[in-house]
Every structure is written in structure tokens, then in C-alpha cells.
Amino acid sequence: MAESNAMDRAQIYALLDRTQRVLTLAEQAQEALRLLSIKQVVQVTSKGELDPDGTVSLIAPSTIVWPENLFASVFVDGLHAETTIKNFLTSMAVIPGLYQEVRSAQGGLLSRLFNPFKSQAGDQAAFDLMVKLDELSPQEADVSRLVEGVHAARARQAQGVEIFPGVHGLGERYLESARTQLAGAIGISTPHFESWDAAKLSLARRVVQRYSNDPNSEFRLKSEAENCLEDLNAQRVEILLRQLPVDALRTATSHRLRFGSLDSIQVSSVADVLRTHESVLTSVPGIGPQTAQRMKAAAQTLKQEALGRQTVSIGEDATVAAIELVRVLARFDQTESLTPEERARRSRVLDYVFAIPPSSQTYIVVSDGSAEAKDIFDQFADDLRWIEANPNLFYPQSITTPSADIWQDYLNRPAHYQSLLATLLGRDVEGADELLDQSTLHRIRELKLDATHVKDLHLRGYQSFGARFAIVQNKVLLGDDMGLGKTVQAISVAAHLTATEKDFRTLVVVPASVLVNWARECRRFTDLPIFIAHGEEKQDAINAWTNTNGIAVCTYDGVRAMDIPAPGLLIIDEAHLIKNPSTKRTQAVRTLIDASPYALLMTGTPLENKVDEFVNLVRYIQPDLITRGMSTMQADDFRARIAPAYLRRNQADVLDELPERTDSIDWIELTAADRAAYDEQVRAGSWMGMRRSPMLSPTPKDTSAKMQRILELLKEAEEHGRKALIFTFFLDVLDELEKHLGGRVIGRISGQVPATKRQELVDALSQANPGSALIAQIGAGGVGLNIQSASLCIICEPQIKPSIEHQAVARVHRMGQTATVQVHRLVGDETADERMLEILAGKDQVFDVYARLSDSAEVPDAVDISESQLAAQIIDAERQRLGLDG
Template sequence: MSDQGESPDADRMRSSVGKPARDLIRRIDELRTRAEALVGKPEALREQAREQLAVLTRRQIGSELENLPVTALQEVMGKRVSTLEQAGYRTIGRLAGVSTAELVALPGIGPKTAEKITEAVRAVVADVAKSARFRFQPDRPDDEQRNLLATLTAIRRADRAATQLIGPVRELTGITHEWLAAAAPARRRLSMWFSGRDKKQAALLALSRLETIDKHPRTGWLAGEITRHEQAVALTGYTDEQLWREYADDAAAVNATLSTVGGVEVEVEAAQGFIPEELRQRITAIPLDLSLIKSTLRGYQVFGAQYLIHQERSILGDEMGLGKTIQALAAAAHLAARGQQRFLVVCPASVQMNWLNEISKHTRLEAHNLHGAHREGAARRWLRDGGVAVTTFGTLGSLEVLKGHDQALLIVDEAHYVKNPKARRTQVVAAAVAAAQRVVFLTGTPMENRVEEFRNLVEQLQPATARGLKATNAVAGAKQFRRAVAPVYLRRNQEDVLTELPDKIEIDDWVLPSPADQTAYVAAVRSGNLMKMRQAAFEAQDSAKLERIGEIIEEAREDGRKVIVFSFFLGVLDRIQQTICPAAGSIRGAVRPAERQRLVDEFTAARDHAVLLCQIEAGGVGLNMQAASVVILAEPHWKPSAEEQAIARAHRMGQIRTVQVHRVLAKDSVDERIREVQEHKRLLFDEYARKSDAKDLDRRAVDPLQQPSRIQDEVPRPQDKPRPRALDDENLPTEQRIVLAEQHRLGIAAETIRHQDKN
């Protein structure tokens, strides 16, 4: 019989006392333990990764020291360096750890010299250790790298599991903690026999609650999810080949995870864009909600998203390849987690598909395509359901259905497209800006030509800040300018925050034009047609540029590297495709965005060598092509930013190999004049838009006066003629002055130039 006053649930559970109770309590307790372990797994794995990373870093430091010859101590040792070499200490690595007493034992080395050597070696070791940056080397895999890679892959999966299950796990542990303790006496009949009435009643009620939880469908679902994630974290069935292939496919995600275990040392001030301390504190005061983000964000990306949210209307001007897209999406996801619904992206048509892919890849927000025949219906669904809508500059103005509706966040990608206030595109975007609660302009090149254009962008976002930007800000120098724009502009550079990024080697491949090249070029100069002059190097059958490009592609094929070739001209791309690589894909302005993305995906998926041809204005913006590690620029572009954006398609987060950039340039041609124009524009951008002070420009162009060529022999040069004044007339378009310069250099149309000088 039941005790008087015992509840029906308690009475029902009396038959479960003993083994049934023990089994039930064990199942619930094991599930809770496994759930808590899974949620805590990321930190445990990170500690394991730190230990593995420390081993690899020490190995790297040792390797670098072994490559430093002992002759580096020449200033300290003088001629006695040979004594160290003869004793077997040929590298700094061999000297590291050698005591002063051991050095004194060597002939000719006294206590003072030994102490100097020891101090010098310590200083070198400290410098190497300070600058050491671990990077995976997939071309030289080994067990230590593989083990760290496996741990980082497990961390990524554990992070996903913890994010998805943290809510249900907390719910389970919260409601079962007291009930498991209360039900404990029911595990044995003897314990229940000697328990008091209240304790016995509590045990039976707790057992009833645990039984309800055990049979609940949500508990079954949670148990299945825990098992699935445990297997994923354990990398069950994973091979070394799969680990390295996943790294090659998504190295950005792996390195982002590495940054969370201390594998990427970043200067805090650089990661936060060198903004004033007071503003930084206000920005970081509110934590970023990442519950709707699938990917791991790096520290500087978290701060970037916080900046965009706090400042409300701002420009994210990070250098290409630092993940402006994911930072903007993280800001949107944060707002969505706080109850906001509608987010709108406006971008060039060439990158619209990429945005839609990135939304699905990095967030749990729904993506809507507001472009094409079904854009109106898609817009209505977006207005009803919320999510991230993506449209183009050209389509935005025709979406009547959007009028009268605001957005929680408007993201304008490649915002330098709207720097001209008189342009229709700018005016359409300005109307959208006015209707948005928050606005983010994304652009890596807001200072392409002059500071005034940057001011025009600021005017659309923060008119008061724009009014405060005076000419004296620019005159005073870059630091004063940056202080003035801190409330609206955040920029970080690759060298500051992407320390694990492989090196970028830029090579100026100057070629000597063939006689046929020269004939075609002189004819183009004589015609006064600048576009013909720029393409003349590709006309001849024995084109020197085509030959050099073919050599670079062949070398890349032998090394298993993928290649992107950029040119402004369709005709040049056609010649390269016909002559060198007929199987290569080709991205051009006329190729629809979806097809561009398909070509990029095929290029990325190809194993080993592949070639992709791109018109620089179409393929050089917005697309991610980090599968390529060789970039060829078939001719120089007017704007350095266009070249830099093209290079950044490959040299960006996710790149795992050193990137070779080949600028193929024709000696004694218009290429030299365009490089001169480039230098001026790059200087302006570096001075005012980069945090670092303007650096010495790398002038690697060959001086034509130092290397005579057969062209110089064949074409008379008016060295004895005065420089035409028209070449320095800034009222003339730059393109016209370049044509005149080449005509003057080659002794063509001299009468025309003299006539212009007289006028």
C-alpha cells in the first residue's frame, strides 16, 4: 500500500525502486555528462592545440636559427668567427644553449668575448622567437602538422556542436541536477526503506520527473545529436588525405580557428584600426551575438562587426582579402538575434551570386535574390519573412515594392562605385541610405584618385563628419586625417592582422619586344590610338609577351599550381586562349554572374593545375579565387587599385601557398608610361587611406637608358630635341599626353607636337 498522502506519480514509481531506478538515473546522468562534455569540448581541444602549436613553433624557431650562419656575429667576433666554425658551431642554432664556459674553452676566446657571444646569441634567438609565425605547409606535410590540423578540425566541429546544443544542454542540466540528487535513494530498496517519509516522497517524485524526461521526444533527439556530434568531433573514419584536402578547400576557416588558440599574434591596436581609445571602449562594451553565425570569426573581424553596429553609418575599408563580407554579415546576424528582420545588400552584378553563397555559408539567415525576372516576388517574400536580400546597383532603382519600407541594415558593397554625387547610381543608393536604420559601405579602395572622393562617401553617411573634414586635414598629413575620420572609417591592412598569410612575391617580367612586336607598336603609336598601343604586344605570331606568359603557365603546370590571367582587353584574352591554353575558362563582362560563379567553382574544384582567364573589370572584383597561387597581369592598368583588387582575389584569407604575381611588361613601350601614372596614384592612396605611413615605393622598372635594346637601335630617339611643353600640360587628358610622349620618344608626328607647343 502507498503511504498516506502520497501522490499518484510517486505511488506509480514505487515499483521502479531498485534496478529500474538505477538504469533510469544512469541513462539521464550519462546523457547529461556527455552533453556537458561536448559543450566543454572546444576549450579542452584548444588547450591540446596550444601544446601542439608550441611544439611546432619551437621547431620552426630552431629551423630558422639553423639557417642563420654564425658569420652573423662577425661584428662581435671579428676574425674569431672562424674559431667557432672550426669547432662545429657554423650556425646560430648550434650556438643556442652553449654556455659561456664552453665558449671560453675554445682557443682564442676569453671570458669577455664569450659573454658578448652569449648575449648576441640570446638577442638573435629572442628576435627570431618574437617574429616566428607558424604556417601550415601542405607541400611538406608531417605528423606534427597533421596532428594540429586534426585538432583544429575537431575544434571547428566542436564549436558548431556547442553553438547548436548549448540551449538544450543547459535546459537538460538545469532541470535534472536537483532531480538526480533527489532520486538517488531510489536506486536501492534498502536506502528507501530507511529514508524518512519526506525524502522517500521526494525520491519517487524526482524519479517520475526523470522518467518523463527519459521518454520525451526532445530527449531522444538530443541524444541522437550528441552521438552525431561526438563522432564528428572524434573525426571518425578521417584520413590524412581528407584532412589536408579540407584544409586546402577552406584554409581561411582553419586559420581563423588557429587564431583562437593563440596561433596568430596580432597587435591589438592594429586589429582595431588605430582608432581612439575612448571610441574603442564604447564599441567593445556590448558583446557581439554570434548565435546566428556558422563560421569562426577572427578577433579583428569581431571588432569590425562591433564597429559597424555601434557607429550605425560607417565605412569598412579593410584591405582586400580580410573578410569585409563576413564582418558585415556578422553585424546583420547580431541585429537579427536581437529581433531585427530585414537586411539589404546592394552590390555590382558580378558579385551578387557570391553574396548569396556567402550568406548561406556563414549565417543561418535566409538569403533572397532580388535580381532577375522574379525580383518583385522575391522582394515581397523578403519583406514578409525577413532575412538578407541581395540586389544590384542597376536593379535597386526599379524595385518599386521596396519604397516605403526601411531596413535594419543596408550594406553597399564596392561603395566607391557611388562616390560621384551627380551619378544616377549614387542618387538611387542615397535614397536607400535615407531609408535604412544602419548603413555600411564596404570598399577596399575609397581613395582611388583623390581625398575629395572619400569625402563624398562620408557625406552620404555622416554629413557632420564630412563637414568637419577640411583641406587642412589632408595637408597636415595622414595621421591627422585618420583622426578626423575615425567615427566613420575603419581600415586594417593584411600585414597587420593576417600574419599567417603566405608571402606575396611580385615580379615585373619585362620582355624585349620582337621585331614584329615593334612594327605593330610603331604603327599603333603612329595612329595615335592608345588602346591599340596597349594591345600591340599581342598581335604578332612571335609575341614576346605571349611567349613569356606561356612559360609562366608551363612552370605553374609542372608545380601543380593554378593560374589566373588578367587583362583589360577581350582580344588579349582571346589570343592567350587560342595560343596557350584553349581549355581555360574565361570570365568576361558579358558572362552572367551565375556563370562566373560556376567557372570559379570549377576552377577551385580542379585538382592540381588549372588556368582561368579574367577580364580585370569583371573577374578582379568580388570573386574569391584563393585556389590560385599564380597571378598574371597581361598589361598594366590605369588604376593601381584595379590591379590590387585582382591580386587580392588570390592573396587573401584561405590562401595556403606563396602567391606569385607576374606583371608582364613590354620594354620601351606604353607600359612604362602607365607605370609612371600608377606610381602617382598609389602614393596618394597609401598616404591617406592606410594606417602605416607612406612607404618607399618599390621601383623595379628597368631603366631604359641602362639596358640598350635592338628597339633603341632600330627606332631613332629624339634625345637631342627639347621636351615638348604639351607633355606637361595638365589641361590635356593623361591619355593624350601619353600618346604624345611615345610619339616624341619614337620621333613620330614631331610636326604635330611642335604645332601644339606653339599654341
């Protein structure tokens, strides 16, 4: 048997060579099996998403990490490669042993002569090896083809993965696999692919890089503002935590905490707990390591909750962070003035450059193929064309360093700076009605407000939209919530139309109680001539107005009494006063509406509550929208029908920094009886009499103009679910308030009311109906109480020390307040009230005063002066105004 199996030396060597080739194939097959077994997926290290939802992405090929076996897997798909290779390797198991046995049996002639048994075994092994190789031959051929193909696929992948057909000649199977895996990595199930030239983004990169290096660019200023605001809020939280006793920790943990005698180590507040090391806490008897850890954890929880509740309000504490924030905003105020659309475009271009990774190759654009995705990419391409046409919007800015008294400027114009902050941080909301059709929205967004006649006015995003809505739609009803700035929107409309239309005039029709306020606001925010058509010479004012491009302000009664030519723009404030079409007042106003090319009706009365009244108002401005049965429509259907004519935004919809303060000075024109009583106090030289006279009724049958304004404010408060806190310095004014407000007053706080009783009154206000009021002597109710149930604060007369007003308003505007706080300061026109403002704040400087954020500000402001000095100056000024001897 052995003899028949014997092979000559040449056959043995041929067998060994054949075996070596098979062993090499096995090694290659093992590597191929490892490659095919890899479970990698495509990874995109950096993708440029054009929208938050990832609908459209720009991908640089260099950012894609493809699986090592991408092409190999495609090649073997359907060939059962892994099974074939595994079977082959299993069958190969005995071959390495046989190979070694055959090799070791090969020796010289002497070796074979002296060890015939080894020679015989080698011959047998050679025979077995030959048989096994013959058996493997069919598998060997299959595996060889597989290994060769996998190797070739791997080598082709090393040259680059493509997803689009081209001169590279890559087969469709490979292209399709690459597209499928790339889409899976991005998370798009039905992808659409296209290529995009990377060079088109190069200009944007250059101008953005230059822009981002400019210290006065909006990009850099925003970063500075965010840092300042972070510091400011951290300081506010620190103040709050210092005021919270350690007992507050129990509200932040489910564990029972024992505080022992923490006072012995000077730990009395949550801030103290955060500041004190655990080892010091455990030195107090009764506090072990576990309790100390829980106390620290609870304190940290309260801190994080407090930080999360902070707003973007600047406040009134002149801290380093607050002053620096105001400086940043003053610099921003000097930079270029962009429309909301231009600012949005520039912001998007910045996002593109920072989000899309640089590439010298062609970008891969991946989308879901929807119409929405097409719109997003079209906007992207249009934005890049826009930057190519407007690179100047990214040029370095030249500004003047803010003055040393910038903080005082902020105190004089807090709303202006707060608006700048909202715009800079990108927190402005457009406030568009989702019911408006796309064509109208496009025209509104394309309109750029002309600011030629505007001064000292920075509109928030929703205010700009409201003004442009009124211009595009010609005649509209603006129903924004109280405190959202309907007046400045109207003034912006008037300024724009005056600048863009020929021989254009504006007429403003208002209740008598706000006539002076409107006139002052118009003078403050525009350079247009202002005419007050009121009193005996009202017709003369209208006649003078007709020959100008100015703004005339008159009352509803004045419209009935005068001959008024049609204005270009008619503004109707408190438009709900003309809801009844049968009254003579409404008919007179309606004639002007019909004759005017533009009309802006304004009211804060919620539409949803009085649908039938709004049918009349809409009929005045856009009668084509009125159909039969509208008064009985559901509110949602009604809103959809009149959307082209009506725009209303609630505070919660457009102000995300709630609670916010809206401050206003209500200029009150005294009635004839008020004036006579006030002048008598001036003649008598009575300082206190002059201060309180405008609030007191001259006769039992009269109601003072200031009291009339308070009644109006409380009626509005009732409609909007608000409660009021009313402050005065004088006890007899409290009596007057109780007399005229009647059941609205739930109580009064004065120096004679004990502290416990005061808190009972505060609790009663929280349970009272909207429109209710708590009245208080400012020295007694202005400190020490948290009256957060009130969101309307009325100050009946200016105070000698502004710090007293700050503390009073802080009763409602403080942490825990959830509603926007409205502050109204009643100032009699041409009275000691006005003289006080001139002396304390600078002549003709109309300003809003923000409340302090803490009770620690007991030191009078720098503008506080002695009362005797102030009284003497004002008495002299008023006597001179009346022509009396000094």
C-alpha cells in the first residue's frame, strides 16, 4: 500500500507548492471574512443642516467616514460569501497538519534509508493531502473568485466613494449602496441627492470671517451681551439665595433635614449653605455627613431653579454687569439699521458658514425631496446671492464709545434698551397671524420701514410687523394686548407713509384723557410737526395742519365739532368707542375712515369676548370681509375670516422674557374745574395743596381728570384679568379714591394700619375679582410687602425721591410675578407734577423708571434733592407761569 502511494521528489514539491497556494488563499479568505463581518455604518463627522429639522443637509465628502467593507459588501451581495468562505476554511482544517507532515518527511537518501517508517508516513500524508486538495478544488475556485472580488472592491473603495454617476465608471449598485447608507446616517428615509459647487460658499466665508473679527459686529456684540446677562442673572440669583432662609431647603428635597444650630457657624441662608464646606456643616451637632450632603444638593437644586427662571430684563441696579450690558447695547444701537428680513438673512448666512464644513470638493446635498425642502434650499441659494449683492452689510462698523453717563440714559429710556437687547439676542418674535395668506405675508416681509422721520425709536420684531401689516393692508384693526406698544406702531406707520407718500398728513383721534400723552409720544419719536386740535382754537390747529405733512391729534368730540379734511392716515385709538354705528361720534369718525386711504383702528379689547362689536369695526375698514351671520360665528372661524384686517398679539405670544415691566407717564389735562382749584393753590403758595389738588374733586359733583383716568385704567384691568395697586403720598387722596372707586377698593394701607392687617389686605387682593384695587400711602405700602397678585401699578403723583417710587413698584415687580407689570404715573399737564419731572429728570425729558430688583436700595438716588428746595423752585415757576408776583 505504501509502495503504491509513493511519489517522486518532483511530485512532492509540486504538491507542496499547490498546498502553499491554498494556504495563502485561506489567509486571504480569512481576511475577507473579517472584512465582511464588520458591522460599521456610515458616519458623518460634520454636516451642515440648513434647517433645525434636518430636512436639507450639505455634506462635504471629507466629513464622511465610510464603512471599510462598503464596496466589498456590495460585491458579495447575494453570493452567500460568508457561508462559502466559512465552509472552505472548515474543510481546510486538516491541511496545515498534512502539509507539515509531508515537509518533515522530506529528507536525504540516508534519512529515508535509516527511517523507513517516517518515509512511509510521509508518503501516506502526501497521498492524503493530494486527495484533500482534489476535494477542495471546486471550493477553492469559488473562494478564489470571492477573495479576488473582495480585494478588488476594497482597492476600488480606497480610490474614493461616489454617489453620482460620472467618468469614474462606478457601477449603479455601488452608487445606490453609498446613497442608501448616507441617507441612513442622516436619518432621511426617502432621500433626494444632488451636487452643489463648494465655490459658491467661498464669498460668504470671506465676508463672515471679516465680520466675525469686527469687535462691533452684531455677532460679537451678541456674545458680549450674553456674557453680561449671564453675570447679571448670577448676581440676581445670589441676592435671592441670600434672602432665602435655610428652611427653604426642605422644598427642594424629599429627605428630612435637621438643621441643628446652624446659626452658631453663621449659616442662615441658602447662599450660606452653598458657600460653606461640608466639613464645616458637620461640625454642628446633629448634622452628619449624609445630612450635609443633602443640604448642599438641595441648595444647588434651588440655585439651578432660580437660574432657570431668570429673564432677559436689564433691571435698575447699576451693577458692573448691568452697566456693561447697557454699554454693549449702546454700541449695538449705533450699528447699521437693518430690516427684520435683512437681519434674518444675515443671521442665516452666519449660520450657514458656521454650520457647513469647509470643502474644496463638490458638496453633497441630501434632502427628503419634499416641496418644503426645495423651498429651504432655494432660500439658501437666494441668501448667498443676496450676500454677493450686499457685502457691505458685513463690513466693519465705526461707532462712538458710549458716554460715561450711559446708565442715566438707560434709566431715561429703559424700553428702548430692552428692545435693543431682545433684537440683539434674537429673541424678537414676528408676531404674524398664522391665518394670513402667503402672498400678504411676503409683501409685509419685503416692506422696509422708512425711518426718515423717526427718532429715538427701536421697534421690536412684532412691532415692526404690526406697522408693516397696517401699511400693506391699508385699513386694519390692531388689537394687541395692553402694554405691547400699539402707539409706537401707529407712529411708525405715520412716519413711513409721510416719507414715502406725497403731501401726506396724519390725524389721530383719541379719548380726551390720553390726548396730551399722544401728543408727547409723537413729539418724542418723530420730527414731524404736531398739532393739538383741542380747546377753543382747535379749528385753527386743523387749518394749520392742512398745509403741512404733520400729525394732528384731536378728541372724538372734536371730530364732531370741526371741519376736518380727509387725512392720508387716520389713527383711531380706543376704537371700541365707535362700536355703535348709530351714534353721532361713530358717524363722524366713519366719514373720515371712508375718505382716508389708510386707517389704523386700535383697541386692546379681546376679540373673542365681543364678536358682534368687532363685526362693526371690521365693516368700517374692510367691508368686503363681512358676510351674513358673522355675529354668530365661532371665534376661530371669525378670526380666520377677518385675518386680512385684524392683528392681535398677546404678551405671552411675543414677549419671552416675562415678567416684563411696561412703564408709561400718563399726561393728564386738567378739567376747567381742576385747573381753577389748582391755580388757587398756586396763588396761596401751598406746596402740598399744589401736589394733591389734581387728584381731589373741586366740588362734590365733580370727578377730577386724574380720577377719570384711574377709572379707565381699572376698567381696562377688569377686561384683561388684572388687579391694581394704587399709591399716593396723601391720606385725603386715599379718601378720594375710596369715594370714587367704591367697591373696587378691597382695602387701604396707611401708616396707621398694623403690619398683620396689611398682609391680610394683600391676601384679600389675591382673592378679589379682576379690576379690584388695593390703595396705599406710598410710604407705608411701598416697602416690606410682596403684592404679586397685582400687575397694574398706579402712582397718583410724582414723588420727591424717585427711590420711593422704585421701592413701591418693586412690591409687584419682583421674583414670583408671572404677569407683565404695567406701571402708570399720573402727571398733570402744566402743573407742579410736570415741574417736578423737569427739575428731577431734565426739562422735556420723558422717561420710564424701572423698579429695583431687591429691597436693599434704601439710599436715595443721585437725583433726590431736598423737598424744601424743590418746593421753592416749583412754587416760583408756577407763580411765574400764572403771572403772579414771586
